[in-house]
Amino acid sequence: MSSYSRLLYIHQNELYHNAHKRVSEDIQAVYKRNKIAVGLPKGVKSRYAISGLPNSYAVIGMMWGDEGKGRIVDNLLEKLLTNPGIKNAYVVRFQGGSNAGHTVYKDRHKIPLHQLPSGILHSRSVNIMDSAMVIHMEDLQTEIIDAEAIVGDLQERLVLSEDAMLSTDLERAEEVFLREKTLGKSKGGTGRGMSQTVAHYIDRQGFIVADLFEKNWKARFSKKYDTYKRDFAAWDHDLATTDVPDFRQTRKQKKPLTRKVGTKKEFLERLHNVRNWFLKRDSKLSKKQRLIQNTFPIHHQIEDFLVSRKASVVFEGAQAVGLHFRLGRRPDVTSTDTTMTGIKDSTAYYTREMIGDGIGVFKATYDSSVGQVKPMTIINLPKDDLLLKVKQKIGDTWKNWNDEDYWREIKKLKSLSVEQKYAAWIREVAKEKGTTTGRYREICYLDLAAMRFNAKMSEVTMLAVTHLDIARKDHAIRVCTHYTDSKGRNSPYQPGQKRQKGLKPHYVDLPGFDGRQVQKAKRFDELPENAKKFLAFIQRQVGLPITIVSTGPNREDVVFISSFLS
Template structure:
């Protein structure tokens, strides 16, 4: 088969966007399969930075047809703005399409996201307040509005009227806020409809046909395993499944059609928002990592929580995703540290865990069990072959492979698409 998947193995922000861009040069399709504009994928090519939220990270490669899949929730205003930004830079966007099955994030979803977070106070989830959760909730309670509903304007008007009545009742009665005006919302979406109609396709048929014809399809996830709605640190998770299993549901393909599943691992750990973080650092080392790694959210600008590499987390991702390959990113940020602790297990009430307990209370009580490796001083950002890496850097990488039981195929040593060391081919044409 010729289906390839890129997923995050930690809490997101591992550098998936860069790797999808790198691999995107070799593929015919890039398909985003879940999440929404709560994601922030950064691509740096020829020194120019592109931050994407909804668009697949292969968008800079004209030969790759970029599809926003059925499992994505789409804020149409954000999507059109992202497209405009690219077009203003002279980038052709005619290869961007979206599934008729994807759900639309409506203005009332964003408002409800904000109101729900405010109401929770100290118990807030730490969402990006982009309306992602409320949109997925409407999807599963079967009152959502899909991209395909824009095709028949009468159907869209009817669905908007029905759902808006429910949402306005919530906004007024639960939160004592002003309701949305139906005619005003309808007018906003009239313009959106005209702009999106040429891009709406039956992506399930097209993607499966491409795979059957042995074209190369790269599936891109947002967020990561520890934010998975089923297997992350619930309830401090996203509202979808950013795992390889999510590809099947979110893109409409059989697991038999997935050839390689590539897990992106940041050489240390970061997290945004609330929730447990066993290896989190509150000292000078944590601050150094944050500043050297520019660990601030591409979507929100929030400073990320930083800590040492947690291999319980990576092992968890390897198991639930069935990873075939690892890509290690940002290892250049660790240059200069004399010692590099790797978390190899959790001590919870005197019991050693080499997995992630489902109980959030247990994870909060967990103490990291560290294995300490020697660091290196050399600047490795210009290194382009594995043999040239410092010996201690090689040992660090080797230990990751051993603990994850998965081979490393690419090592990223800088932010640009050229800053890579290739060890094993992931996509071979």
């Protein structure tokens, strides 16, 4: 058993360098000799089982975002809250902002989340938006109103750090302005003013949430508007007529919409209204019950509850390691720390050793990506809806299509290769559109070389798989195992377009399986044989145990593997 533990943990770094030497061996072991080892075996403790606080976990995106982290947080919370003695749970969003998008479901109602933590579905959870988040108060107000219409009152279950970085329409206008000023060189953002807000926090020119609730708030924000107006005018730009994302109307109309920053009076009026809404919300609550408060004392309390095993905590990451500002692929990077290191910075409380297992989330049978950079394993597809003419011809009946209906129509597209048709099918049945942007995502082959690097840098200790049901029995699953340079030498993954230039991805084709049978599985042994083997191969190649598998689109479609959480 100790050798298996070494394979899972100590050997993970060796796999980062030498996994290419094991590809044939791993295929033979899994697919020929039926060595199906998935999960954390009994008797093997995780690396942080001793040092970490009981019932503490982090959920981190392993690839390029949109992996299904919110879903895993939701499933993990539900599992934790069944443990004897645990009375409540905490979910701590430690980074990101309105540029991030998680989707969870309540009674078949889709709830797209941006700034709100994914634990809001659980009545016994307290959800914290901590200090390293970038908060746009109007967007947050809209999210709270929409969420409460589905999940009920969130008072006393939602906390916003008064030290969180405050984003306004001024920072969003600045992002638009920089794109024009640099002739398009300032790319990679979502228009939500994330990098500008973080940059001004660092240069001490920005505001935090608490500043909006000071007595002199109007004078300070008025001065800031004047500064922006003057800077814009110097470049012959008019601040008032600059278009910025309108989150509220985008939600109502279900398509991207913008609004003008407006005059100083209009800008301050919007801030005044949202400020009053939050003040009124907190007016009848005690200091410890308010939405906006100092989160540091709460973490003291959480630690006490964890030590006494009366509570659990899940630290929820947004975006992914592949979008980290230093570890990602510029310009498609975010501005806050997407690894487990970000938890320490955001909470000013927890070190890595205090947290139990970090769970890295990835899509099982493919990757997806949105942005300027073309991933190494991309399957090139047109950006538009390839079935638009068919959908327009038959009306809304296409909305009732199942997986096979999509496949039947996509196979008729003569301009696409077999692999492109498969990617187009994935894009449709997996609903691969960004929660925040509404853009079609790029479909890519699963990239194990990148995953090994991201797993190493993020300090996760386990893996969670989503979208295992996005597979076909009649189509192989192509997986990138490693890269080589122009001389045929193995080249471990290194982030950055110039570092990857000229590299060749190497693939293996693994047997497909019936995704519909995956959806029926309630236990690991009920999965199709080739699905179990596929997971076993991934675990051997990455070197971390796969412990959670989502098997379908619904909350209840999940399998916890081996002794995890037992």
